[in-house]
Amino acid sequence: MLNRIDRYVLRQIMGPLLTTLGIAALLLILERMLKLFDFVVNQGGPVEVVFQMLANQIPHYLGLALPVGLLLGTLLAFRKISLSSEYDAIVSSGIGLPRLMRPVLMLSLVMMLINTVLVGWIQPYGRYAYRNLVFDLRSGALGASIRVGEFVDLGDNITLMIEESRQQGAELVGIFLERRDEKNTISVTAERGGFFATEDDQTILLRLYNGVLVDLNEGQNKPRVLSFDQQDLTVKLPAKETFRDRGGEELELTLPELNRERYNPALSVKEANAMNANFHWRVMHSVTFLILPFLAIPMGLTNKRTARGTGIVIGLSLLILYNEFMEAMETAITNGASPYATTWLLFGLFTALSLFFFRIAAYKVGGEPLAWIDRTWAVVSGPMKRLSKRLMGVSD
Structure with a gap:
């Protein structure tokens, strides 16, 4: 002792x-x-x-x-x-x-x-x-932040740019979004919006307010233009890679x-x-x-x-x-x-x-x-x- x-x-x-x-x-x-x-x-x-x-x-x-x-x-x-x-x-x-x-x-x-x-x-x-x-x-598995004033590729052929981010990214202001596929392109501008989780962890919801949607379809002579107070767009995230053992x-x-x-x-x-x-x-x-x-x-x-x-x-x-x-x-x-x-x-x-x-x-x-x-x-x-x-x- x-x-x-x-x-x-x-x-x-x-x-x-x-x-x-x-x-x-x-x-x-x-x-x-x-x-x-x-x-x-x-x-x-x-x-x-x-x-x-x-x-x-x-x-x-x-x-x-x-x-x-x-x-x-x-x-x-x-x-x-x-x-x-x-x-x-x-x-x-x-x-x-x-x-x-x-x-x-x-x-x-x-x-x-x-x-x-x-x-x-x-x-x-x-x-x-x-x-x-x-x-x-x-x-990007931890969720990349949206950089203000830059075009960001979100996957699923979606490009996004915002003018201002508030409340640590909870509210986005001055939004431009473009979604492309083989036949048409959708361009959206909105006054504000934000991301929301869904039941599927590989999909998020982008809710837009007070904006204009332009649908450019190759089969149409002129684009369709839609004004909206609220519009929801689903964004499919790229598959998460697994880290090695x-x-x-x-x-x-x-x-x-x-x-x-x-x-x-x-x-x-x-x-x-x-x-x-x-x-x-x-x-x-x-x-x-x-x-x-x-x-x-x-x-x-x-x-x-x-x-x-x-x-x-x-x-x-x-x-x-x-x-x-x-x-x-x-x-x-x-x-x-x-x-x-x-x-x-x-x-x-x-x-x-x-x-x-x-x-x-x-x-x-x-x-x-x-x-x-x-x-x-x-x-x-x-x-x-x-x-x-x-x-x-x-x-x-």
């Missing part, structure tokens, strides 16, 4: 962890939202589809934010504890750094399980649903499906390698959560006299580089490299470096893994500071 110190450490971690997750996810979602609004508007789709597409993208962004959240949450928590002398008091009471790792590793295990469910099941279904929405938008690529497969497909003899070598690469990437991405505390804690412990933030910069930089190399290793496996000589070798190096930093912080008296960086910076920055002071003195 967790004692009071364990619960205190977890409370210190959860604050910056949740804050980091919220900020990172919000920034990623806002950046994506702008692109989706532009895409949906250009495709003529309803605005509410943007939020459905964003909801399907949230698991992807959470997968990106979770490692950063755990690293920063743990790092900032132990930085705060060390700066306030609480770490010295805890260590003086006989509780060493390895014992303080217990609640952090428990949290890491929980986050590893969450991430496994996320990348193994939720993300593939979310990606498929997102691409289904993109397909429906491009095929899930599993068009490795990113849409769940973890068990991916494990099975990478041994599928029906796949080409390139496709099987891509399945294998993504499988190892997902497994390593989840297992990495157990290693992040061993990097974050040494990066967070700092000297109270200097209180430099070197650890924050180095810790984030190492995680970013690690993620970039992870993607490079996935590409290498797709091209035929061994996953154990690429992905798992990278994981081993990252683990060894993290454990090296942790060993210095835990077992070396006054151990600061990044003390050499601070000393190097002091040597480099000293002459620069003296030169700047001399130049300022000359300018004065």
Whole structure:
């Protein structure tokens, strides 16, 4: 069971962890939202589809934010504890750094399980649903909006143009419509109108008010002209195309499906390698959560006299580089490299470096893994500071 110190450490971690997750996810979602609004508007789709597409993208962004959240949450928590002398008091009471790792590793295990469910099941279904929405938008299955001042082909040989749209498209003003078939053409102008649903989901009703209908028939010497107060025209929608089944690529497969497909003899070598690469990437991405505390804690412990933030910069930089190399290793496996000589070798190096930093912080008296960086910076920055002071003195 967790004692009071364990619960205190977890409370210190959860604050910056949740804050980091919220900020990172919000920034990623806002950046994506702008692109989706532009895409949906250009495709003529309803605005509410943007939020459905964003909801399907949230698991992807959470997968990106979770490692950063755990690293920063743990790092900032132990930085705060060390700066306030609480770490010295805890260590003086006989509780060493390895014992303080217990609640952090428990949290890491929980986050590893969450991430496994996320990348193994939720993300593939979310990606498929997102691409289904993109397909429906491009095929017009979601109902394309009528663009003001443009001729729009509605299918069934019908062309429509409106001058003004009111109440979010519920009322159309200044309508011109033309329907063509093999023998005649009907042209209609109306003061206003609107679309209404019918019992058949492949047919909609266009109700027009205060207009003129002109029927041009090849068998007649002159066209028939009809004035009306209300006229209903049925419009048959084009048949809706069906989207492909899930599993068009490795990113849409769940973890068990991916494990099975990478041994599928029906796949080409390139496709099987891509399945294998993504499988190892997902497994390593989840297992990495157990290693992040061993990097974050040494990066967070700092000297109270200097209180430099070197650890924050180095810790984030190492995680970013690690993620970039992870993607490079996935590409290498797709091209035929061994996953154990690429992905798992990278994981081993990252683990060894993290454990090296942790060993210095835990077992070396006054151990600061990044003390050499601070000393190097002091040597480099000293002459620069003296030169700047001399130049300022000359300018004065």
